[in-house]
Amino acid sequence: MYVNLFDSHVHSDNSHDGEHSITFLCENAQQKDLMGLCITDHYEMELNEAQADICLRNSFIETGKSRQAFDNRLLVMSGIELGQATRNFQKADRLLNRYRFDFVIGSLHCIRDMDDFAYIDFSGLNVELILQRYFEEMLELCQWGGFDTLAHMTYPLRYIIGKYQIPVDMKPYEEVIREILKTLADKNLALEINTAGLRREIGQTSPTLEYVKLFRELGGELLTFGSDAHRAQDLGAGLDVAIDMAKEAGFSHFAFYKKREPRMLRLM
């Protein structure tokens, strides 16, 4: 049923908020007829380094074991969701050089001197200023470009619009978002269609169709799809929506990554 369906953004219990082991996730992915998945556990740059290193090492080793165990039945890739590389690009480069990841997701879950957007009470805050700073920091992240795909480009809206029901006018950020997407396209980096929002209050992907279209117009050629599943039930969820969206934006293929190189799959 899911021919050519690859989930490039999946968390195991090596992430603080993940529920299931990598073996269990792979078993479920196979049952759901996915052709493959990439395990992308969290590494947040601002957190305790020793602790984060242990989680990452476990994730990397366990993924390797599952790759062998599921050989010929499921493609299992080793990835990382690297949060806030902007805190220290040199440290991020060193970290990525220590492991032979197949795939690196670049994320921004918080801006400098603020908590993760998931934990912020936005009522009474200057949302416009926060979003301006968020997109400017995201542009810095893209200019560094040490990742393969840019994750959930409109992540804060999950909480600002979804949880706090604060309306957001995107007009003030048009220019910087354009610059972000153009930088990705010029560097031949991918844009992720993250489908987690479809399972949340906001009820939409991140980013939405208009930005996927704009990415295409600006010369973007690489898209990745991620359910951002933190438990087996959510594996592959919403990827059908991502496929339709990619087609509507004018793409004929999407990508998954092996050894940091895109592998193109036709959109069926």
Ligand SMILES: [Zn+2]
């Ligand atoms: Zn994330």
Ligand SMILES: [Zn+2]
């Ligand atoms: Zn994630």
